Amino acid sequence: MDKTHVVWHAHNVSREEREALNHHAGCVVWFTGLSGCGKSTVANVVDRELHKLGARSFLLDGDNVRHSLNPSPAMLASYGETFAKRFGLGFAPEDRQENIRRIGAVAELFVSAGMITLTAFVSPYRADRNLVRSLVTSRGRADDFIEVFVDAPLEVCEARDPKGLYKKARAGEIPHFTGISDPYEAPESPELHLQSAEKSPEVLAAEVLAYLKKIGKINAIS
Amino acid sequence: MDKTHVVWHAHNVSREEREALNHHAGCVVWFTGLSGCGKSTVANVVDRELHKLGARSFLLDGDNVRHSLNPSPAMLASYGETFAKRFGLGFAPEDRQENIRRIGAVAELFVSAGMITLTAFVSPYRADRNLVRSLVTSRGRADDFIEVFVDAPLEVCEARDPKGLYKKARAGEIPHFTGISDPYEAPESPELHLQSAEKSPEVLAAEVLAYLKKIGKINAIS
Numbered sequence: 352m353d354k355t356h357v358v359w360h361a362h363n364v365s366r367e368e369r370e371a372l373n374h375h376a377g378c379v380v381w382f383t384g385l386s387g388c389g390k391s392t393v394a395n396v397v398d399r400e401l402h403k404l405g406a407r408s409f410l411l412d413g414d415n416v417r418h419s420l421n422p423s424p425a426m427l428a429s430y431g432e433t434f435a436k437r438f439g440l441g442f443a444p445e446d447r448q449e450n451i452r453r454i455g456a457v458a459e460l461f462v463s464a465g466m467i468t469l470t471a472f473v474s475p476y477r478a479d480r481n482l483v484r485s486l487v488t489s490r491g492r493a494d495d496f497i498e499v500f501v502d503a504p505l506e507v508c509e510a511r512d513p514k515g516l517y518k519k520a521r522a523g524e525i526p527h528f529t530g531i532s533d534p535y536e537a538p539e540s541p542e543l544h545l546q547s548a549e550k551s552p553e554v555l556a557a558e559v560l561a562y563l564k565k566i567g568k569i570n571a572i573s
Numbered sequence: 574m575d576k577t578h579v580v581w582h583a584h585n586v587s588r589e590e591r592e593a594l595n596h597h598a599g600c601v602v603w604f605t606g607l608s609g610c611g612k613s614t615v616a617n618v619v620d621r622e623l624h625k626l627g628a629r630s631f632l633l634d635g636d637n638v639r640h641s642l643n644p645s646p647a648m649l650a651s652y653g654e655t656f657a658k659r660f661g662l663g664f665a666p667e668d669r670q671e672n673i674r675r676i677g678a679v680a681e682l683f684v685s686a687g688m689i690t691l692t693a694f695v696s697p698y699r700a701d702r703n704l705v706r707s708l709v710t711s712r713g714r715a716d717d718f719i720e721v722f723v724d725a726p727l728e729v730c731e732a733r734d735p736k737g738l739y740k741k742a743r744a745g746e747i748p749h750f751t752g753i754s755d756p757y758e759a760p761e762s763p764e765l766h767l768q769s770a771e772k773s774p775e776v777l778a779a780e781v782l783a784y785l786k787k788i789g790k791i792n793a794i795s
Contacts, residue, residue, distance in 0.1 A: 362617070362621065363617055363620070363621075363632070364620050364621055364624045364630075364632075368624065369624070369629075369631075372624065372627065372629075373629075395584070395585055398585070398586050399584065399585075399586055402586045402590065402591070402594065405594065407591075407594075407595075407629060407686075408586075409591075409682070409685070409686040410585070410586075411682070415682060415685060416682075419678040419681060419682070419708075420675065420678050420679070420682075422671070422674065426674070430667055430671075431667075434665075434667040434668075434671070436659070437658070437659045438659075438667075438671050443656075445652055445653075445656040445660075446656075449644070449652075449656070449660050452644065452648070453642065456641040456642050457642070457679055457682065459641060460631075460633070460637060460638075460641070460642075460679065461683075461686070463631070463637060464629075464631040464683070464688065466686065486641075
């Protein structure tokens with residue numbers, strides 16, 4: 352039985368085989384920027400366009416990751432105080448890092464599955480993004496982490512305020528709000544720097560797709 | 574800009590659209606059983622066979638989840654003692670539950686991506702498996718969680734001992750080892766009950782594929 356194990360493990364379906372089935376390569380496209388900068392909007396358009404091309408893509412964002420990868424408030428409450436404190440994530444830099452690291456780990460699993468993984472989180476700290484970049488590329492390939500800075504001035508983001516979060520943050524109802532009471536550390540050399548105050552989500556999404564094509568991730572399908 | 578947000582969110586690529594692209598439905602195939610029962614081996618054969626059929630499948634197991642979804646020992650050490658204690662998972666029932674819950678959450682994300690997600694973990698506690706079943710099916714569909722009990726007597730698993738873990742557990746080197754110093758709670762009504770002491774991994778994998786076909790998950794490709 353030992354031998355069977357070894358033999359089968361040696362024949363695991365590889366990332367390369369999954370990519371061959373998909374006719375494109377996997378990677379992480381990591382959108383970062385202030386709340387309201389348009390990360391989710393642009394990522395959604397990219398996801399839709401990739402889907403139209405027949406690519407296997409997936410978007411990780413607050414909507415599907417919050418309260419699933421990390422426990423929901425109800426789940427935490429069921430654990431009792433001691434464990435709830437351990438398993439819940441707060442606002443300390445370490446907590447934020449662990450949150451981003453976990454999202455990066457999930458993105459990495461999707462890349463192993465041969466998929467183009469889009470992530471849309473504020474991810475304000477340079478060190479946290481660099482940690483994910485290093486984890487993803489060291490276990491994968493050098494071009495597997497594509498950092499996309501969705502750049503719009505704070506005033507523009509605050510004027511948009513799609514979820515009313517800036518209003519609450521200004522009223523002191525949300526602590527540690529990036530841009531208001533917590534810093535945003537802009538990427539120093541992102542793969543892509545999108546000007547989201549000046550261009551439409553469709554135009555910005557096209558820039559992302561052009562980049563993916565340029566580096567050979569989707570050239571067989573586009 | 575608010576309106577753009579709303580419109581695009583309404584047009585997110587749906588699970589159904591991803592499944593249509595894949596020509597099969599998504600689901601979680603949750604393998605459970607003692608260490609050495611053949612979970613990973615059978616899951617790997619299923620993964621390979623699904624891949625041959627052109628299905629988008631992915632296997633979550635100790636090899637790719639340990640030290641990624643949960644932090645590696647080096648990563649934990651870098652956090653310092655307080656945070657390492659919070660972010661690391663131990664052997665308490667709550668820790669085991671949170672580990673299985675997290676894996677279930679990742680499996681659920683893969684299902685949202687239209688994939689057939691195979692998981693191979695001992696997952697010894699009935700309540701933990703039922704928790705994942707309830708999370709996956711309540712947010713997805715009733716047939717999204719397929720529990721596969723890979724059943725072999727302890728004596729058989731211990732005689733195989735592919736990773737030498739039973740030997741270490743008997744020597745007291747591994748605490749809380751399922752079957753030796755911790756209980757295994759067999760599924761009461763699993764979707765599939767595989768007799769792995771009597772049949773080959775290939776035969777067992779065929780039983781899984783037949784089940785997936787029977788419930789309509791892969792009938793368009795097989």
